[in-house]
Each structure stands twice: as C-alpha cells, then as structure tokens.
Amino acid sequence: MQKTVAVIGGGIGGLSACYHLTKSSQVFKIVLLESSSRLGGWLRSTRREDGAVFEHGPRGIRPAGNAGKNTLKMVSELGLENEILPVTSDNIASKNRFLYVGGKLHKMPSGAAGALRKVPPFSRALVSSVARELLVKRGTQEDESVHGFVERRLGKELADFAIDSLCRGVYAGDCRKLSVRSCFPPLFRAERDYGSIVLGMAFGRTEKATELESKLAQKSQEEGWAQWSLRQGMQALPEALEDWLRRTGRVEILQEVEVQRLERTAGGCAWEIKLHDGSIKTDHIISAVPAKALSSVLPPGTGPLSEELRRITSVTVAVVNLEYEGLILPVEGFGHLVPSSESRGVLGIVYDSVAFPQHNRKDGQSTRLTVMMGGAWFFEVFGDPEEVREELLLQTAAQAVRTHLGVDEEPIWSNVSLQKDCIPQYTVGHWERIEKIRQYLGQQSLPLSLVGSSYQGVSVNDVIFSSKRTVERLLGNKQTHLDTLGCGRSLFTPSKERFHLQPPPGG
Template sequence: MTTVAVLGGGIGGLAASYYLCKSPQVTKVIVLESSSRFGGWLWSTRRSDGAVFEHGPRGIRPAGAVGRNTLNMVDDLGLGGEILPVTYSHVSSKNRYVYVNRELHRMPSGISGLLRTVPPFSRPLLLSVATEILVKKGKEDDESIHSFVSRRLGKELADIAVDSLCRGVYAGDCRKLSVRSCFPALFNAEQRRGSLTLGMLLGSGPAPVVPSGPLAQRSVEESWAQWSLSRGVESLPESITEYLQRSGRVQLHREAAVQRISPSASGWTITLEDGVMSADHIISALPAKALSSVLPASCQPLIQLLQDIATVTVAVVNLEYEGSVLSVEGFGHLLPSSEDQGLLGVVYDSVPFPQHNRPDGQTTRLTVMMGGAWFQEAFGAPEAVTEERLLARATEAVSSHLGVTTAPSWSRVTLQRDCIPQYYQGHYRRVESMRSFIKEKSLSLSLIGSSYDGVSVNDVIFSGRTAAEELLGTV
C-alpha cells in the first residue's frame, strides 16, 4: 500500500494528485491545504451579474510542451467547451504597451516595427538583433537578466523592455533575477548556439515530449496566444478538485495546516493541529519558506537553502468602469522601474476577455498591479498598508496613464502576500543542492511548485506531473 501526502492544495498540489490518481500503484492520496479553499493563486471572483475578475494569473499560454500538457489536462477534465481562446491576430496579442516618460508607447511588432525606430527606443530593434550574432558567449555559469540582455542586445533594451517584462512576469528586479532560471531558453540559446538569434532559429536544446491532444492541436491550428475559461481560471483547480473527489482515492483536507513533518521507519509522520497522520511519501507543493518551517532539525542544510528563496508581495486592484473608457486597445501596459517603482503595470482585461464583462451594458475591466520587489519602498510594510491607499494609487494611475476621468463603479483590492518566488542568480545551484540533499539522505520527499522550476501556471502543473511520474517509477 502506498500513501502519498501532498502538502499544499494550490494548482501544483492538485496537479500532482491528479497525475497520481491515474495510477493503480497509489492506494491513497492525502491533500493538506492550510486555507479554506483549494486553488492557491488561481482565484476568480464571479459576481452575481455575470462579471468575472481575476486576482492572480489570468491568461494561460498554450505554447511549448508545458502548454500542451495543461491543455491535455483541461481536455481530460471536460473543460474544453469553456475555453476562451485569444489568437495571435487579436488586438490584445498585437498591442502591448510600455509607459515611459509619462507616455504610452506601443511595443514594436512585426517586421515593420523591427525595421523602424519606434519610441521609446533610439534605434531600430533589428540593429540590436543583427549585431547580437557577433557578441561573444558569456563565461559565467549564471548572470542577471539585465546584464545578459545588456551584453547581447544593448542597455536600452534591457533598461526599458526587459526591465518592464520582468516586472510583469516576476514582479521582480531584472538586475537581481537569474537569466538561467527565469529565461532558460535564452541562456541555453547562447550556450548551445552562441547566439539568441541562432538559438531561436535552430532550437536551443531538448524539450520534454508531450503529445498534442485534441485541444492542444486546436490551439495550434487556430494560432492561440493565450486562453482563459468562461468562469475564470479558478475553474481549473475546481474541476481538478471535483475529479479527485470522484476518484474515491483522495482525501482532501481544508484548513489543515501542517505543523511538523518527521522522517519515520516507513516514510513520514505528519503533525497537524488536531492529530497525526503517516505517509510513505510526501510531495511538498508548499512555498519554500513554509516547507522550511515544518522540517526537522536533521534537515538543517535543506532548511537553509529553502529559506534563501525570496518572495515578493503584489497588490492586485481590480477595477470596473461604466462604458468604454480606454483610449488604446491592447493587452495592457507595463512600466520600467525607472518610471515608477511602485507601479508594475495595468492589464486591460476587457480587451482579451470581453466575455468576462457583465452581459448587460458596456463596461471596462482593468487590473492594476503594484509593489513586487519594490513594495516596501513604495508602500511600507504590507501589514500596515491600507486598502484605501492602494485603491487611490491604482485609480490615480489609470487616470494619469489612460486619461480615464471617471471613478470606477466597482473595485476590489487584494494583497497577495509572498506570491511570486524570486529566482536570484545561482538559483539553479540552490535547487540542485536541495535535491542532492534529499537523495543523499534517502528522504521520500518531492519538491514541486513555483519556488523551484518556473513560476507560470503551466510550469507548476508540469512540476506536479514530473514528481508524480518520478515517484511512480520508484514505487
């Protein structure tokens, strides 16, 4: 009999449980979630009038092996009919903006955009790409994203485009984040091909083999850039939870905070507030710091490595305005840190997903994201900042950046504490050391989730699949 305990009921823990459930080798899966809901950062508000607002990830990318893998899961769960696809030809895919020098600038796209000098850049981007082939390969085994892009494509691109991108994806500082861990395709392209351009043209290395199911195939045929679900992305963890409940082999526990885990003769003893349970194997989908606080003292080297993984806090402010208030159409705009440290960007939710607007009457939904690596500097301690202050800052940004003069008719402020891990330089070495320690000590423990191998929804789901398959290979 094999009992697997999954610590954490976010999308990573649910995905691992879903893949374990498909194997007859696993008799019982126990999912322990400390909060009152499953799904973690995949969190949608569905208003009674039909409007949907996302407080975490919104559009999910279908591209690559990990994108196909998620779509295969969506297919299997019977959610295909709820997919809201956004194609590459859609205005939200083509129009992405940066806010620089108090002005909105559309990011260059297509051949004409690369050939011309497009503000805020001082020269055509094609020049940076063309000269990049001549740049020598870096000698370091890791490098900050800013240093890497400055060296290969020029400081201006790093200061504006890449700085903004890292704030949009990681809510982080590209001068600290690791290119090897955050953008492995770029790092591998230089290592294997000596050039990003050649790496993109010729491929930069092996990728996991994931066959395309019907939905993944459709995403290619229809050229999807991203997708959501008709009732919001939280439908995905909800569907997995229902699937697990129906399986009869999974025990799902909410409000079950793990206080301590201790190695035992047969695997692990897990101490909860109201009792003790045992498991043959633990898959931890907890954030790195949360796991570090429940491990025994005998795991001190692992505890230290886990504590070294920093996280950032993001304020997410959802706004709804009456009427069509946007002066531009697109996905949204980002700000480089030189423009405004506290404000990361604004997503124009109604453009890619108008289906999430309330069905009666014209409205505009926006999401303003603030803080991240600059939260403390911009707003002070997260526990001391008021919702009123964050809302005022968000509405002021919408007014000054987009010229929206009316007040929002509805708003919601969510403070996502420690929501995005920061992969600083040397992150890959820390993760390697963690897994080496686990192997050396023969601990029946798997590490999954956004703290280690990628922060996207697709990456986290795939880490759950990988851990399940590795475990099933040894059971």
C-alpha cells in the same frame, strides 16, 4: 503493502499532483492537506451576478510547448473544452502591448516592419540591436542578472525599458537581481551553445513531440491561440480538479489543517506529519507549498536543506481590479507595463475587457482593468504588507489609471487583493541552490518530492507539468517502482521546459 502519499498544499500544484496520483492503477492512500479554507491557491476569480468575472491571480494561459500541451490535455480530460475562451495571435490583445515611459504609452514593435524602424521609447530600430548581438562575444559566467545579460548582448535601452518591464510583468521582480539562467533558460542556453541569442533561437533544439498531443492542443495550433482562459474564470480549473478528486473517492482532502512539523519515522523511510490536533503517517510527501514554508516544518536534522529553501524568497503583489462605465480606453491591447525608472510601485495595467470581453457584465458596456503593484518594491513604496491600508492601494491604482490612460471618471466597482509572497524570485545563483537541494535529497534518501513555483517555472503551465513529471517518477513510469521508494530514493523533478511568459502573479 499499501503505500500512502501525502500532498502538502492545495494550490494548482498540489491538486495536479493528486490528479495524476488518482490515475494510477497502483494502490494508494492519498491525503491532501491545505491550511486555508479553499483550494486553488493563486487561481481565484470573482463572479458577479451580472455575469462579470474578475481575476485576482493568473488571467490567461499560453498553449505553447510541452507544458502548454500538457495543461490543455488535462483541461480536456476534466471536460472543460467547451469552457475555453481562446485569444488568437491575430487578436488585438495579442498584437498590441505597450510600455509607459516618459509619461506616455508606446506600442511595442511587432513583426518585421516594427523591427526595421525606430519606435519610441527606443532611439534606434530593433534590427540594429539584433545585428550588434551577433558580434558580441560569448559570456563566461555561470550565471548573471537578466539586466546584465541583455545589456551586454543587446544594449542598455532594451535592458532598461523592455527587459526591466518584462521582469516586472512576469516576476514582479528586479531584473538587476533576477537570474537569466533560471528566469530565461532559452536565452542562456542560446548563448552557451551558439554564442548568440539570435543564432540559438534560429538553429537551437526544439521540443520533441510527445504523448501530450490532444485534440484540444491540435486545435490551439490550427487556430493560432496565443492564450486562453475559461468562461467562469481561471478558478474554474482548480474547481474542476477538486471535483474530480472528490468523485474518485480516493483522496482524503483536509482543509484548514496546518502542518506544524515533519518527523521521520521507520528508520527515516517514512514520515509523521504533526498537526495541531493529531498526526498523519505517510510513506512519501509531495510538497507543493512555497520553499520557505516547507523549510519551517522540516526536522532539525535537515538544516542544510532548510537553509537552501529559505534562500528562495518571494514578493508580494497588490492586485486591484477596477471597473469603469462605458468604453474608456484610449488604446486597445493586452495592457501596458511600466519600467522601474518610471514608477517603482506600479508594475503595469492589464486591459481585461480587450482580451476577454466575454467576462464583461451582460447589461451595458463597461471597461475592466487590473492594476498590478508592489512586487520587489512593495516595502519601499507601501511599507509592511501586514499593515498597509486597502484605501492606499486603491487610491494608487485609480491614480495610475488617470495618469497613464487619461481616464477622469471614477471606477464604479473595485476590489483589492493583497497576494502575499505570491511570486518566487529566482535571483542570480538560483540554479546552484536547486542543485544543492537535489543533491541533498539524493544523499539523505528523503522520501520527499518538491513541486510548485519555487523551483523551476512560475507559470501555471510549469507548475502543472512539474507535478505530472514528479508523480510519473514516483509511480515508476520511468522504470522505477513504488516499492523501491520511501527509503533509498528521493525525487526532485521540477519542470525543465521553456519558461512561458504569463501575466502576473504566476500565470
């Protein structure tokens, strides 16, 4: 019997799920539903006629780990190898990263030499914190905040400056509320298994080589890539996926279609997706929308699931792209982050022109910057995202550039993007919420799979890898056949790979 799979959400997670479904030899009808007029989600780029490219979401992807290799393999299969812009580990954008503390930019220590000497804003050398960490007793809590974990093991300064800034840069979140177990699982496992971060990182398990190796992944290792982008911007990745899906002729893509509610049919073994002007019957649903959005359309009888999904909240980030005439940066590097003690509203500034000069305009020199603002502090600083004025966001961003970088010039071009609820917050206890969701899906035998950044990994790599593994389980590549699905088995297979740090939002 023909099986139908509906994928709800046309961001990178939903597109990736459809991509892997189309590669199956099994007979499927695949339907992709997206509520907006475009596919790609947070991967969005502006391409100007003069050649300049500006990112409004993730601006670079790391090649490391199985999740990174998986993305590179997909990029190769999509025929995008020649479009890649690699940034190697010896590039100045990889080596130089800054913190803005006390009204000054401070280069973060790097390498052995940096760890051995005192580097402002820290009052002692990093090596002293590392030596101290070896003597700290193993924690006993099932979970704790990132700030609490780092302060306990490495000291208050590293927690207040480095980790606070890092969590704002990756999650746009408050490290005093975010979960170390869910946000930085390698650190949590290192202490749990070895009693020390240092020992765990030195002697802990490494990822096994998999079938994800490709020539492109091998090239990234040989050349020492730290991250990469695409010539036409990161939006080129979902565009290539969309083109692939349309060319296969196996995916029905419905845009500007909003799901009103989901109803179980056929004794609970299938679904009917209620739309504004009709409905779709399907054997299985892969949800690639945020947890909160899914909770709002689930049937009344799934109250416990809806409740846990609603507890996974997200934050809003204002992304302000600025272009200045000439070369105006006082330093060169990837950019700088700002701890919450220095500024609540401004999370950091990315020096886009340094990492990806290929995205600069072709006629004359200019400097491209991106100011990230808001996150967990959006309401406190800017008010309701539904009511905030773009002028306020632009003024705040331009003032941050003047203050942090000493730039007196006015930008010659700007763009304000308000990314509402773009980054999920894995607060303390997130792992337990995930476990309750997994158990509920299994006990109720819901023909439902969950992918996306709401669960275990906000990076582009994590979301893509989660989709791949979910589809593999659904198709029976793990000794499970599709014919046994739909009733009696449910799937929840978010990526358990290491979290790879990405510039916000979600990269």
